[in-house]
Amino acid sequence: MPKRADYELYYWPEIQGRGEYIRLAFEDAGASYRDVAREPGGMKLMLGLLKGEGRHTLPFAPPFVRVRKGGQVLAQTAAILDAVAPALGLVPADDAARSTALQHQLTIMDFVAEAHDSHHPISVALYYEQQKAEAKARAAQFIEQRIPKFMGYFEQLLERNRKGKRVHLLGSEHSYVDLSLFQVVRGLAYAYPNACARLARKLPRVHALHDRVAARPRLAAYLASPRRIPFNEQGIFRHYPELDLPAKRGATRKKRR
Amino acid sequence: MPKRADYELYYWPEIQGRGEYIRLAFEDAGASYRDVAREPGGMKLMLGLLKGEGRHTLPFAPPFVRVRKGGQVLAQTAAILDAVAPALGLVPADDAARSTALQHQLTIMDFVAEAHDSHHPISVALYYEQQKAEAKARAAQFIEQRIPKFMGYFEQLLERNRKGKRVHLLGSEHSYVDLSLFQVVRGLAYAYPNACARLARKLPRVHALHDRVAARPRLAAYLASPRRIPFNEQGIFRHYPELDLPAKRGATRKKRR
Numbered sequence: 049m050p051k052r053a054d055y056e057l058y059y060w061p062e063i064q065g066r067g068e069y070i071r072l073a074f075e076d077a078g079a080s081y082r083d084v085a086r087e088p089g090g091m092k093l094m095l096g097l098l099k100g101e102g103r104h105t106l107p108f109a110p111p112f113v114r115v116r117k118g119g120q121v122l123a124q125t126a127a128i129l130d131a132v133a134p135a136l137g138l139v140p141a142d143d144a145a146r147s148t149a150l151q152h153q154l155t156i157m158d159f160v161a162e163a164h165d166s167h168h169p170i171s172v173a174l175y176y177e178q179q180k181a182e183a184k185a186r187a188a189q190f191i192e193q194r195i196p197k198f199m200g201y202f203e204q205l206l207e208r209n210r211k212g213k214r215v216h217l218l219g220s221e222h223s224y225v226d227l228s229l230f231q232v233v234r235g236l237a238y239a240y241p242n243a244c245a246r247l248a249r250k251l252p253r254v255h256a257l258h259d260r261v262a263a264r265p266r267l268a269a270y271l272a273s274p275r276r277i278p279f280n281e282q283g284i285f286r287h288y289p290e291l292d293l294p295a296k297r298g299a300t301r302k303k304r305r
Numbered sequence: 306m307p308k309r310a311d312y313e314l315y316y317w318p319e320i321q322g323r324g325e326y327i328r329l330a331f332e333d334a335g336a337s338y339r340d341v342a343r344e345p346g347g348m349k350l351m352l353g354l355l356k357g358e359g360r361h362t363l364p365f366a367p368p369f370v371r372v373r374k375g376g377q378v379l380a381q382t383a384a385i386l387d388a389v390a391p392a393l394g395l396v397p398a399d400d401a402a403r404s405t406a407l408q409h410q411l412t413i414m415d416f417v418a419e420a421h422d423s424h425h426p427i428s429v430a431l432y433y434e435q436q437k438a439e440a441k442a443r444a445a446q447f448i449e450q451r452i453p454k455f456m457g458y459f460e461q462l463l464e465r466n467r468k469g470k471r472v473h474l475l476g477s478e479h480s481y482v483d484l485s486l487f488q489v490v491r492g493l494a495y496a497y498p499n500a501c502a503r504l505a506r507k508l509p510r511v512h513a514l515h516d517r518v519a520a521r522p523r524l525a526a527y528l529a530s531p532r533r534i535p536f537n538e539q540g541i542f543r544h545y546p547e548l549d550l551p552a553k554r555g556a557t558r559k560k561r562r
Contacts (some may be wrong), residue, residue, distance in 0.1 A: 105405050106465060108412045108458050120401050124411040126383075131404045144377050148362050154381040154411075154504065155365045161418060169426045170439065171446035182439050189428035201365050208363060229440045 052116065055081040058094040059111040063283035064276075066125045066160065066185060067111040072227040073129060075270040077136035083275070085110075097121070129224045138224040145218055152205070152217055152225045154212065156232060159198040164284045165289060176281075176288070187291035191243045195236065199251055206253035210296065214231040215257040222264075229254070230261035235285030242293040254267075264296040309373065312338040312389065314370040315351040320540035321492075321533075323382045323417065324368040327538070329484040330386060332527040334393035340532070342367075356379070370455065383410040386481045395481040402475055408480045409474055413489060416455040420492065421541045423447040433538075433545070444548035448500045452493065456508055459486060463510035472514040477520075486511070487518035492542030499550040 056076060059067025074081040084090040100106050104114070107123030113132065114121050122128045130150045133139035139149045169186040170179040171174075205217055212220025217229065233254060237244050246256060261267060270276055279285055311400040312331060316324025318340075331338040361371070364380035370389065371378050379385045387407045390396035391508055396406045407511050426443040427436040439464025462474055474486065490511060494501050505512060518524060536542055 056464075070539055100461065100465065105408070106413075106458070106462055108455075118401065120404070122404060122408065124408045127408040127411055130407065131400075143388075144375065146380060147377070147384060149385040150387065150407075151362070151381045158365075158418070161415075165422065165426075169422075170442050171450065173446060173450050176331075178424060182442075183428050185439070189430060193428065193430050198365075202364070204357065205363055211559065274365065 051080045053080045053169075054115075055079060056096065056114040057081055057111060058084050058090075058107075058113070060128070061086040061091065062277065062280075064231075064279060064285075065111075066281050067158075068231055068277075069125050069224075069228050070111050070113060071275075072231055072267070072270075073133065073136055073138055073224045075275070076085050076227055076264060077152055077269045078213050079136055117264055126150060126157050129153055129264050131222045136224075138222070138227070140218060140221050140223070149218055149223055153228060155201070156225070156228045159194070159232060160224075160235075160284060162190060162194050162198075163232075163239065166239075167286050167288060176260060180290075183288075183291060184239055187240075187288075191240060191293060195240070195243060196250075199236075199254055203251050204252050206257060211303065213241075214260055215253050217257075226257060226261055229259050233258040235279065238279040239285040239287050240292045241287075242295050245296065247292065310337045310339045311373050312336060313341050313371040313373075314338055314348060314368060315341050315347075315354065315364075317371070318343040318348065319534065319537075320487075321517075321542075322368075322416075322480055322540050325488055325534075326382050326443060326481075326485050327368050327370060327385055328532075329482045329488060329524070329527075330393055330395055332532070333484055333524045334395055335523055336393055338427060343456075348394055375498070383407060383414050386410055386485075390481045393481075394395060395479070395484070397475060397478050397480070402478075406440050406475055406480055406482050410485060412458070413482070413485045416451070416489060417492075417541060419447060420489075420496065423496075424545060424558065426496060433543070439546075440545075440548060444497075444545075449548060452497070453504060455509055456493075456504065459510050460511050463514060472510050474514070483518055484524075487515050490515040492536065495536040496542040496544050497549045498544075499552050502553065503550065 057070055058075070059065065059070070071083065085094045096112065097104065098107060104121035107121065111125060111128065112121055112123040113128050115132070122131050130146070133149070134141065139146050166187045167176050167183050168179060169182045176183060206215050208217065209219065216222060217225045255298065261269070279287070282285070313329070314324065314327055317321065328340070343352045345387070347360050351367065354361065355364060361378035362380065368382060368385065369378055369380040370385050381389050387403070390406070391398065396403050423444045424440050425436065433440060463472050464475065466473065473479060474482045494527045519528070538544070
């Protein structure tokens with residue numbers, strides 16, 4: 049990677065987490081970026097910026113991005129995407145569509161927060177093992193109510209958008225919101241494979257979008273590369289079999305990276 | 306209110322909730338808006354739009370806003386504010402500042418979601434009474450960890466921003482983000498008065514910002530009017546004494562609207 053990249057991403061180096069929505073946008077656009085905290089000495093740099101070393105706007109938490117052009121430090125996943133997407137060609141140019149993209153991204157981020165809290169309903173400061181009983185109760189509600197509500201909503205959006213031959217959340221154009229929805233589908237399939245398998249029939253367009261995104265050459269290359277951190281039990285989408293529905297007889301689970 | 310207002314707000318008529326961040330922006334700017342679901346027949350209209358009657362972009366949930374100019378329907382609190390703030394004069398004009406405003410608003414909305422979950426840690430589909438024990442555990446963590454972390458962060462932002470004589474989150478300009486932080490301070494003081502009283506000494510700038518905003522003439526008029534719905538136990542900030550810290554001896558609680 050070039051020494052002076054157009055973008056510097058700062059995010060926890062061992063998980064996909066919220067940083068992955070930014071990584072997917074950079075990778076899909078073929079942008080020149082560094083994933084700083086994964087480089088030697090990068091974690092120290094990131095923690096320094098988080099403590100306010102420098103004169104940038106203080107981020108509340110990773111991910112944050114320093115933009116070479118202008119030097120601004122951007123934080124909050126959806127705000128970062130909104131700011132960088134025009135230059136990456138990942139959002140339509142007009143204000144109305146850009147605003148709709150932000151709206152959809154925020155709904156995705158709300159869902160991501162709920163996916164996280166399905167295994168951490170009491171506190172991020174405690175281990176999963178310290179809130180297992182509460183997680184069981186919350187995950188049951190997440191599976192029964194929240195996954196169908198959110199994923200059904202995106203299915204409806206795709207159904208109402210008849211522009212173009214292929215499935216997109218915004219008109220007939222590929223955008224960062226499609227990348228983010230792809231990531232949520234992957235994450236859910238990793239964390240709650242049995243619950244997702246039962247719901248798949250009701251979400252044909254969501255899955256068609258997932259497949260379209262996965263086949264994009266730069267994205268496919270990224271997913272197959274070591275740059276893609278595998279899902280794991282430190283991230284947002286975690287696979288705890290006891291929180292998922294039981295498997296249907298004869299079903300098998302495909303491993304996803 | 307005029308029959309053809311510039312903005313139509315759609316939100317639950319009996320709570321401040323997330324709609325309040327939009328109401329505060331409209332009221333502070335003296336905008337021409339209707340609070341549709343509080344008018345006769347308005348709830349039916351709102352529920353119809355939520356079900357997808359019409360050709361607008363489907364909102365996931367209230368609040369949403371229909372803009373007279375252009376007819377766009379905007380949803381997601383932070384995306385609505387980002388879209389309407391330039392015309393309301395509630396955000397600096399340059400892109401970098403607008404992006405920073407969005408970033409701060411998203412951090413505020415993250416905190417608002419956590420404030421909600423402090424009394425509903427298991428599910429929005431269950432009553433508080435059905436998750437009281439879990440709420441007690443989550444509220445304790447919220448008070449001990451999350452309120453100091455978020456409010457301390459905003460205090461730091463204000464401390465780092467030395468522009469202008471008075472306290473603002475963005476440079477030396479009043480913005481919608483200041484209105485939203487004001488609302489969070491009010492909400493917390495309603496829901497967790499004892500916890501807030503103990504923390505107040507550490508947050509002088511946050512409270513100075515609150516006081517500056519509260520004294521703005523149009524905002525003060527709004528807060529004293531029947532248009533301001535009182536805080537209550539259907540909203541996001543709820544006062545359940547059993548979730549708060551015990552009162553210090555001699556302390557009294559001021560009632561806030």
